[in-house]
Amino acid sequence: DAKTTQPNSMESNEEEPVHLPCNHSTISGTDYIHWYRQLPSQGPEYVIHGLTSNVNNRMASLAIAEDRKSSTLILHRATLRDAAVYYCILRNGGATNKLIFGTGTLLAVQP
């Protein structure tokens, strides 16, 4: 699986949008971009994933650069419950289903 690079930490204010970046310059054509997050003292949870087009779901939006070498997870209105470590993970469409976690981005949300 190709490598991803994320900032170690970010800070946001409650009810403001948050843009969490991820660089994946060695992404291959069959790599999906997945985002998981881990809230304090909980297991990781799926957030969103995409291949080429931008994606929206009830939790977040995923904006994928045209060359696919970077992507941005967008939380439209951060809440205190969004404080977590966010992991950007590349998953090869033909590979076995193992998640390779990096260090992620620790998001702090201020009231």
Place this chain on the structure above:
Amino acid sequence: DTAVSQTPKYLVTQMGNDKSIKCEQNLGHDTMYWYKQDSKKFLKIMFSYNNKELIINETVPNRFSPKSPDKAHLNLHINSLELGDSAVYFCASSAGTAVRTQYFGPGTRLLVL
């Protein structure tokens, strides 16, 4: 209803003991996993089972032995526990072995003294 559950939630034990952690999922998934999160919060896969068959076995000491009695259960038995085994162990499940969303349990916090 809890989708992926683990027992126990906390486990404190002495070095050299043998212990088991249990995992159950009620999502109807056929693939289950064990991940380990160490003290530096680094998460790494250990094992994966599909339909009770081992399909992923990372470089884990053979003191760790997973067992899948059926598709809904994946247990982890650890022999001769060492201090370095102290970690949080997460179970997860997914529908199939291709690139599928994984659903994680709440974790078992193991402390070896």
